[in-house]
Amino acid sequence: MLTLKDAIVLVLEEAGGPLHSKVICNQILSRNLWQTSGATPCDTVTARLSTTPALFTRTSKGVYDLAKRSSGPFTKPDAPLVEKPISSLTxxxxxxxxxxxxxxxxxxxxxxxxxxxxxxxxxxxxxxxxxxxxxxxxxxxxxxxxxxxxxxxxxxxxxxxxxxARVSVSPIGERVDSHNTKVREALHKRIREMDAHKFEEVIGMLLERLGFEDVAVTSKSNDGGIDVIGQLVVADVIRTRMAVQVKRWTANIQRPEVQRVRGSLGVHDQGLIITTGGFSSGAREEASKPNAVLVALMDGEVLVDQLIEYGIGVEKSPVTILELSTDLNIDPND
Structure with a gap:
């Protein structure tokens, strides 16, 4: 495991030229070069880039390069650089x-x-x-x-x-955001603590809203998880058989669990793991392993997002807030 400084240097050296800070961050995290317990790792990467002028220099807004490469004459490498990103963003x-x-x-x-x-x-x-x-x-x-x-x-x-989008800073907007955040947290707590039968119903309902058909619970485990088989239908044309494993966990799911799910898939199955907790970096790396069947991951935060989006466990009340605009440009002295 590298320090953040060494990880940034490695990525920029391999790139052979300047990169956007978000690309640098994405590459560091996806390759597990550096780990942090912070909630905003990309902000930390950007801060290090912008506050270490001896090592890094900004070539344009959000784009950085190695200072030694930008400050002096740059020798073109013998092999041509491939016009391909070492890592891409969504x-x-x-x-x-x-x-x-x-x-x-x-x-x-x-x-x-x-x-x-x-x-x-x-x-x-x-x-x-x-x-x-x-x-x-x-x-x-x-x-x-x-x-x-x-x-x-x-x-x-x-x-x-x-x-x-500009984040609302009005007192009313802040109160709405605060209320919604508390509801999200309460919903997350509720699904973690509900009994297995009710949890099964919630997941079955969500899968159907997501477009699954023929949803059937195949087994229940003693770790709060259930195994579900269903068909994901897109536009009534594409049908994909999905094996879904759901866990009511607070701890992160680790790499071996993803390997176990992949190993249990049928020849034409795709995998999906839904958890009320999270996934370790190793689990995420294993899920997207090249030349292997992709296993989709849905953590607790995304699960709550989906429940709210499809109106499961929450009720939505539309709120209209009026604000004075500046488009009239009325001068009180006129």
Missing amino acids: YLAAAEAILNQESVDTSLHYREITERALNQHLIAPKGLTPEATMSAQLGTDIQRRSDRGTAPRFAKTGRGMFKL
Whole structure:
């Protein structure tokens, strides 16, 4: 395990050029080069980059390189650099990184966001239409956060135009956010403590809302978990048989549990583990192991998000808050 400083140096040396701080952070965490118990590891990475000028230098907003490479003449390596990111962000994380490079309240078209993300090697598209994917994911994120009652990450300002959402600082908005946070925590506590039969009903209901059909509980374990088989149906065309394991755990699920689930899958099965707790870095690494059947993971935080989004265990009350806008620009002295 490396120190944070050494991990950043390693990533930048392997990249052969400047990278966005979020790409650096994602690479460090995905490769388990450094570990932290903090809730915002990428903020810690950015802080170290910006406060260690002897080692790192900022080449543009959010983008950093090794100081020794930027301050003096750079010798081009004998082998050409491959125009491929060593690690890519999700589309939403990339969009946030691009919009963070702009001034407050600046809107960009999703095509421009995508183009910049590609040029900065923030995303590595697998499909042929990354612009469409970016647009769809931005729109879906806005809708889902509204459904979940969580603070928006992006705002749509016009046809195809998006900006970073401004967090409400009004007293009413703060009270709403505080209330919703308490409800989320109470819901999480409730599902961790409910009896096995009720928990089974909740998970079955959620899976059906997510698009599963023919959901059947195959067994119950003595560790608070249940095993479920079902078919995930997409647009009534794609049908994927899923083996789902659900755990009412407070501790993190470790790598061996993911290996056990993968080993129990049938030839045409896909795996999904749902827990009220979390997953260790080893478990997440094992779940996305190359050349192996993918095992999807849903931790307690995401589980609560999904329950709220589909109205399971909560009731939603619409609230309309009026605020004076600045578009009239009325001068009281006129």
